[in-house]
Amino acid sequence: MNVLVFDIETVPDTVTGARLYDLQGLSDADIARAMFAKRVQKTGGSDFLPLHLHRVVAISAVMKTASSFNVWSLGDESADEKEIVQRFYDGLDRYTPTLVSWNGSGFDLPVLHYRAMLNSVNASRYWENGDENREFRYNNYLSRYHWRHIDLMDVIAGFNARSAAPLDEVAVMLGFPGKLGMSGAAVWDTYQQGDLKSIRDYCETDVLNTYLVYLRWELTRGGVTPDQYADHIQETRDWLAAASGEHFRDFLSAWPSDQ
Numbered sequence: 001m002n003v004l005v006f007d008i009e010t011v012p013d014t015v016t017g018a019r020l021y022d023l024q025g026l027s028d029a030d031i032a033r034a035m036f037a038k039r040v041q042k043t044g045g046s047d048f049l050p051l052h053l054h055r056v057v058a059i060s061a062v063m064k065t066a067s068s069f070n071v072w073s074l075g076d077e078s079a080d081e082k083e084i085v086q087r088f089y090d091g092l093d094r095y096t097p098t099l100v101s102w103n104g105s106g107f108d109l110p111v112l113h114y115r116a117m118l119n120s121v122n123a124s125r126y127w128e129n130g131d132e133n134r135e136f137r138y139n140n141y142l143s144r145y146h147w148r149h150i151d152l153m154d155v156i157a158g159f160n161a162r163s164a165a166p167l168d169e170v171a172v173m174l175g176f177p178g179k180l181g182m183s184g185a186a187v188w189d190t191y192q193q194g195d196l197k198s199i200r201d202y203c204e205t206d207v208l209n210t211y212l213v214y215l216r217w218e219l220t221r222g223g224v225t226p227d228q229y230a231d232h233i234q235e236t237r238d239w240l241a242a243a244s245g246e247h248f249r250d251f252l253s254a255w256p257s258d259q
Helices: 014-021 028-043 081-095 104-118 152-156 167-173 184-192 196-221 226-242 246-253
Strands: 003-012 054-064 069-073 098-101 149-151
Touching: 003 028, 003 081, 003 104, 003 184, 003 196, 014 028, 028 184, 054 081, 054 104, 054 196, 069 196, 069 226, 081 104, 098 104, 098 152, 098 196, 104 149, 104 152, 149 152, 152 196, 167 196, 184 196, 196 226, 196 246, 226 246
Parallel strands: 003 098, 098 149
Antiparallel strands: 003 054, 054 069
16 A cells, blocks of 8 residues: 655745735735734634645655655755645546645645645646545545545544644654744744745655654554554654655654664
């Protein structure tokens, strides 16, 4: 079975923000500042933008097949939003993997829905619900209780939002590295500084944490045996040891050898 663990990073969609709030002529920084301020006024405290006002700047993935393991970010640093979103859905068309996320149902996938429509991206396999392929009638990417997309945060919390926990804290609880040196709150500032590489590196370590939590969940539910779990963990360590990228070395160094 092919498994694709994914995570996205976003910044304010200042183009749409300028249209909605008649802010043409301002800088992206000023438009975003106005968007955040309007959001605080509406919510009474939170400046977290509604999902349709997020623009995707990175999608990172762990891909596990029967014969391979890889961690990467879609497209190169010069790729525009349309390209990286299309690459994501093209991967579903090609491999029909089990999607794994952390809060993907609540954030990542709805954002991708909006951005796919904005960029006229084809996502036909993702939206299949059995009309063209009967296999998707009772197991598709869209249903909360199907298994083609496993939102680990939702599943582990028993589909109860009050029981949900942050990925970083769950990863650390299980002995995995958790977040290293950056958080989602810093993405916009980092993006304004032109440092897309750091955002992509951060996103890649997030999907590694999600993958490791997924493996532990599979062990707990009997999806893998203890020996298979140990093999997957060792495969991940071996890949990190051979990979280029300081963030991968830092991740491995922060991962206790007995976990």
